[in-house]
Structures are given as C-alpha cells and as structure tokens.
Amino acid sequence: MKKLFGLLVVAVALMLAVGCSSDAGSDGADGDSGESATETPSEITFGSATVGGFWYTLSGAMADEMNDVYPDSSTTIVEGGSVSNLLGLGEGTFHIGFSNGQTVPEALNATGAFEEKIENVSTVATLYPNVFHIVVRADSDIYSVEDLKGKKVSPGIKGYSGELAFLDVLELSGLSYDDLGGIEYIGTSDGADLLRDGHIDAITGMIAAPVSTFQELDTTLGIRLIPLENEIVDQLHEMNEGYMQFTVEQGTYPKQDEDVNTVAGYTVLLANDDLMTEDDIYNLTKMLVEKKDTWSTISTVMKDFDAAYSVENNVGNMHPGAEKYYKEIGAME
Structure with missing residues (x-):
C-alpha cells in the first residue's frame, strides 16, 4: 500500500488525548487492554505539537522517513503537547509521541498534571534539550x-x-x-x-x-x-x-x-507499549540514529544526538525494542 502522510489539526489536544482512547488505532489494539501488538499497525498516530515549534517540523520529517520503515502504514501527525501527548499515549490514542523530560517523571509517578500513573509508555530516544x-x-x-x-x-x-x-x-x-x-x-x-x-x-x-x-x-x-x-x-x-x-x-x-x-x-520520543511491536520500535530507533544527519540539517539543536547521547540522557523506562538496538551497536551494555 502506498504510504500516505496525513495531517490532523486538533483544536484541543488535551481533550483529544483523554477522550478518544476508543479510537486507538486501526489494528484493533486497545491502550487499556494490556494486550501487546503482534503486527505493525496500518495507521500510526504521532503526538507532536503546534505549528511553529520544532516538534512539529521534526515529526513531519520523521514521518517522511517512516515511509521506508513501515511501507504498508500511514502516519498521522497530531498537534499535541508534552502533557497531552503522554495522556494520549497512556490512553492508546497515540502510538508514538514527543514529551519533555520533566513531564515524564510526573506521568510515571502521578504528580503535577497527572492524577493517575501512566505505566504503559516507554522511551524510544532522548533527542535534545527543550x-x-x-x-x-x-x-x-x-x-x-x-x-x-x-x-x-x-x-x-x-x-x-x-x-x-x-x-x-x-x-x-x-x-x-x-x-x-x-x-x-x-x-x-x-x-x-x-x-x-x-x-x-x-x-x-x-x-x-x-x-x-x-x-x-x-x-x-x-x-x-x-x-x-x-x-x-x-x-x-x-x-x-x-x-x-x-x-x-x-x-x-x-x-x-x-x-x-x-x-x-530533554525532548524524548515515547511509544505506547501495547500498540507497536518490539520489532517496530527496534526499527524506529535504528532509523532515528542512522538518519541523525538529517535531523541536524533541519536544526542545530539536534547536532549532539546519536545513540550514545540518547542512552546517556535517557529519561524514563527505555522500550525493549530501543534497548535491543542500542545494545546491538554497543551504545549500551
């Protein structure tokens, strides 16, 4: 299937993240079911940020590169934010999404803006200081x-x-x-x-x-x-x-x-643990690292990013698929 790149503009991303968990993806996975995905989803929803910020630009560039990683899937970029993206990931609205490093501990521990712990989300990569x-x-x-x-x-x-x-x-x-x-x-x-x-x-x-x-x-x-x-x-x-x-x-x-x-x-890329397979995240992590020159060309804020940087500055629980890749290339013991 020819890869499509969609753009969904959401007026209130926080309401979307909390209220739309029943639409968790066309592969039928449910963010609250506790069941892990067994195949790559045909539609991948990417929680990003509003137009004008670097998250929006970076997510678009990453979605383009995901054409080759997931040739039978389409990626939809959603205007979100650090808190709403984590809520959306936890609820199963988003497959992957950006957040800020200071927000991740709050989500894991149910502090700050989070009334309940979000436990089904893991870190794919740590990218740059926000x-x-x-x-x-x-x-x-x-x-x-x-x-x-x-x-x-x-x-x-x-x-x-x-x-x-x-x-x-x-x-x-x-x-x-x-x-x-x-x-x-x-x-x-x-x-x-x-x-x-x-x-x-x-x-x-x-x-x-x-x-x-x-x-x-x-x-x-x-x-x-x-x-x-x-x-x-x-x-x-x-x-x-x-x-x-x-x-x-x-x-x-x-x-x-x-x-x-x-x-x-730190800006981190996170994934819902139930909606994408370990191999999916392994391949995503590999793409992020191998295309690091592409990201630094977009903005100098990504100039320090590589596998070692991501591991050294990891925030939260690392996804098994990401861990597998980092260990394979010697960036992690």
Missing part, C-alpha cells in the same frame, strides 16, 4: 520575571509543559497569573504574530533553541530573552529533577549579544 524561553520585544521594558507584572503574556497552549514551567517560575518568583495583565493561550507561531503586532508583551514556552519562529522574529523585529536567576534554576531542579540548568549562548538568535541563563528538559 529550553524554557521568555521572549519579549527588543524595545520592551521587561528585563526580569518580576517585570512581567501587569503585562500580557502568552504561555503557549493551556496545560502544555511550557505553561506548567511558567507557572512554576512565577510561583518561585512570588507571582501568579493574577499579577499579570492578561493571558493569551496560543501556539508559538500565532504568539509571535501577537508579539510583533504589540497585542502581547511576552511569549513563554519550552521549545528548541534556536527555534525558527524566534529566529525570524529576531531578524525582522528584534527580541530579547529574559534570564532566570540562579536561585530560581536551583529551586526548579529541586522541584523536578527533569529541569536542568541551561545557557542559551550568545548568537543563538541573530541579534542575541549575551548568554542567557535558564532551564531545559
């Missing part, structure tokens, strides 16, 4: 988190890991949404348009560094990144070990003239 950004116009009077008082902010899509990280940053800074001038829940690309037009004062999110949307915005408008104090970075790590200190180095964005201190969490 960096917490606070972005303002270059001519803005905002220079610190505290300066966001009275300002209109887009924290991304409601319930996504970027918003949850922003809430943590506000709390540790002695602030809340009540102290801001307004909240606009919107994706990265649309948020950039609102910032450009002066309808909001700042965008926050956990995204790649650099991300093309902000590169373009810095080139045409001029932006600044707001740093986090070391004390806030340390407290975030104490709250969740998935947060790690990260420096957005000078020159990451075209007009950025100094290093910016913040936090990051």
